[in-house]
């Protein structure tokens with residue numbers, strides 16, 4: 632089955648509260664699991680950077696839903712590419728909230744002390760997401776597999 636990986640940046644809408652972000656993730660985890668979609672959502676300074684990966688048709692459908700979601704705006708598509716393996720296979724949707732601890736990675740990939748995901752290259756976006764995932768993923772993992780769900 633043809634699989635793609637899509638990365639985009641966006642900005643949290645002005646009237647949306649911080650606590651809404653956890654609700655987005657909870658729903659995303661449940662829905663993505665059903666469609667065999669995996670990915671990572673990073674939030675900081677009112678910006679999102681998200682990678683979603685899975686079957687082409689489902690990723691296109693999901694991105695079309697995400698684009699219409701009024702809880703964020705200024706979506707910028709950074710990357711869509713066909714892949715043979717996943718970068719975030721253990722997560723149906725993992726959320727990482729940026730903290731000061733992670734500043735060195737922002738400097739490394741954003742070429743600035745500030746997280747400004749709209750300005751970074753697709754290569755750096757993926758590099759940042761992967762390195763954040765490797766170093767700062769503490770939640771229990773949800774494994775996507777034929778047998779589904781471990782913990």
Ligand SMILES: Cc1cc2nc3c(=O)[nH]c(=O)nc-3n(C[C@H](O)[C@H](O)[C@H](O)COP(=O)(O)O)c2cc1C
Pocket residue numbers: 641655658659660662663670672679681683693696697698700702703724
């Ligand atoms: C930043 C952001 C990331 C999102 N990520 C996902 C996601 O990974 N999966 C998902 O199903 N919905 C995600 N959503 C929610 C979708 O935009 C949309 O609300 C949802 O897919 C609609 O589900 P429904 O058709 O069942 O109501 C995200 C929303 C935002 C604002």
